[in-house]
Amino acid sequence: EYEIKLIATDNDGTTSSTSTILKVQPFSFAIITDLHIGWGIPDYNSEGYNDQDEGQDYYMTERLKMVVKWINENYEKQNIKFVVVDGDISDTAEYSEFLKTREILNQLEIPYIPLIGNHDIWPNTQKLTTDPDGIVGRWNTIKEKRKEGEPLGDEYFEIIFWRENAINTQKIKNLFDSFERQEEHKEHQGPPYFQNYSFSYGGTTFIALDFNARDYKELIPIGCTTIRVWDETLKWLEEKLKENQENKILVFVHQPFVFTTPLFPVSLFWVSLDREELEKITEIFNKYCNTEKVDCKIYSFAGHTHRNHISKLEIPADDVIETEALLQSPPNVSSGNFLRIIQITGNNSTEIEYNIFVSGFPKSINPFITTNKEEITVDKKVKFFVHTKNLFPEDVLSYVLKFDENYQIECNREKEKCEIKELGFHNIKEASCKIQEILCVQGVCFPNNIHPKCEVKYSAPGNYKISLKVIPKENKEYSEEISWYFKIKEKAKPFWKILFSNPNVVPLLNGEKNIDLTQEENSQNTTEWVVFLMKFSSPGTLIGSFQTHFDEATSDVNFSSLIADTNAKSGKSTLYMPEWPKEVERSKILFIPKK
Incomplete structure (x- = not known):
């Protein structure tokens, strides 16, 4: 604080003064x-x-x-x-x-x-x-x-x-x-x-x-x-x-x-x-x-x-x-x-x-939803995968998913149970959600705790809204919710999977670990990125990627003769076929491991 003082003197030498306080702040x-x-x-x-x-x-x-x-x-x-x-x-x-x-x-x-x-x-x-x-x-x-x-x-x-x-x-x-x-x-x-x-x-x-x-x-x-x-x-x-x-x-x-x-x-x-x-x-x-x-x-x-x-x-x-x-x-x-x-x-x-x-804001959850298909049609099952970017599955209390305005599934992690609530007329033909999957590796099976995976079949074409609300265990009064719209189409082109049988390597849609393209349920009918991953390394190691035109295929895309490998010791990755399927783009990406 600064005092500013004014002193005035008249011709007779008489003085008078006034002052004010000026507060200077950063x-x-x-x-x-x-x-x-x-x-x-x-x-x-x-x-x-x-x-x-x-x-x-x-x-x-x-x-x-x-x-x-x-x-x-x-x-x-x-x-x-x-x-x-x-x-x-x-x-x-x-x-x-x-x-x-x-x-x-x-x-x-x-x-x-x-x-x-x-x-x-x-x-x-x-x-x-x-x-x-x-x-x-x-x-x-x-x-x-x-x-x-x-x-x-x-x-x-x-x-x-x-x-x-x-x-x-x-x-x-x-x-x-x-x-x-x-x-x-x-x-x-x-x-x-x-x-x-x-x-x-x-x-x-x-x-x-x-x-x-x-x-x-x-x-x-x-x-x-x-x-x-x-x-x-x-x-x-x-x-x-x-x-x-x-x-x-x-x-x-x-x-x-x-x-x-x-x-x-x-x-x-x-x-x-x-x-x-x-x-x-x-x-x-x-x-x-x-x-x-x-x-x-x-x-x-x-x-x-x-x-x-x-x-x-x-x-x-x-x-x-x-x-x-x-x-x-x-x-x-x-x-x-x-x-x-x-x-x-x-x-x-x-x-x-x-x-x-500034502190005190709620801890973020950042939930989002993905699917196993880009194009979804009537009477075809589609998988919805639930994710929380900032929260481990064991830290979630419950998930609430709405697949139609009147069709809701609530999954409670502590009870490991999902309950369906039908609130009125809806266009859901079938639906189910699971919290726990069984993961089998080389004949040994054990529980694999993940976020819910839901399979849904719609009975009518149209625009649908899907929403997800996640409630954390540590703050039950707080939740984060996200929603978006997607189309259910009447009739689609045929869906095709990938033929490939190397037990150590898996072809994934866009690199998403949930979507193995050798499985019938993950067949595609649009142009998509296929990412090959070395399966039994921790974490899985990317080998290479390329775009595949499933929409131009007339049968399952055959990669039986593909050689796919990656070696950190030599710092090399390999993607090789004597003759590539016509559905595969000429340009490809290789991920080179660090030695």
């Missing part, structure tokens, strides 16, 4: 990242990725609402001025995913700064048969993706969060004297819809940078980096540093400024800026920060890796601060600390505290 801002709204739902909201209405609520939207509620209730006493949303706002860049996120974020009483992430670039919908995260990447999860000439997600992002978002843009104008976006500069001649921003507050300069790739091959396929160091973004960084040579620079990016080498594996495998790219950025920082006149300290805040992690690399930033995903996946890097508060305590470059977290 200011704060909040960071959330990797919201992944739409995760777990193969096609969020209505059909297609360009569905222009706000999507449905489920546990991910409810989790975001909890964050918004906490900020609205605490921003005044903690002096939180704004919120940074550090990319991957959507899960698959569907228009409706962005719309739903905007609807929730616009309930904030303070402005938010939305950054774009790699998941926000390429619109797509996912298959019913895959884990939302795929097997070692999302390359095998996509059902339908953006076509040539259609908008990228960055155009959706621009429209939804800037052009048609007066609620938040007005809050930004009210708080910041100068908030600039590269896209709005007349002299900007680079690619459209770049999300590069700059603003200042309380003596600190904030710069947001867009290093997201825009090409499909750099974003989705196995081994891609998702990153491109754009000249336009480097130009923006240099301009803003030149204009704002402050003591403290805070940079926001989605992918963190870290690099990976065999001798210096500081980052997770999906972050791979190379040293040369980082040195370009470092050169710009050094040009304007580390000079005789100015000695900046650079703090870089990022998401993408889904973990809380601090790197002190000095290439290019002094501190690289990664923040945990709101998605809370994968569970091995999730602690529940996904709302980070950064406090600016003074103008000095070291007067910042960034390890403040």
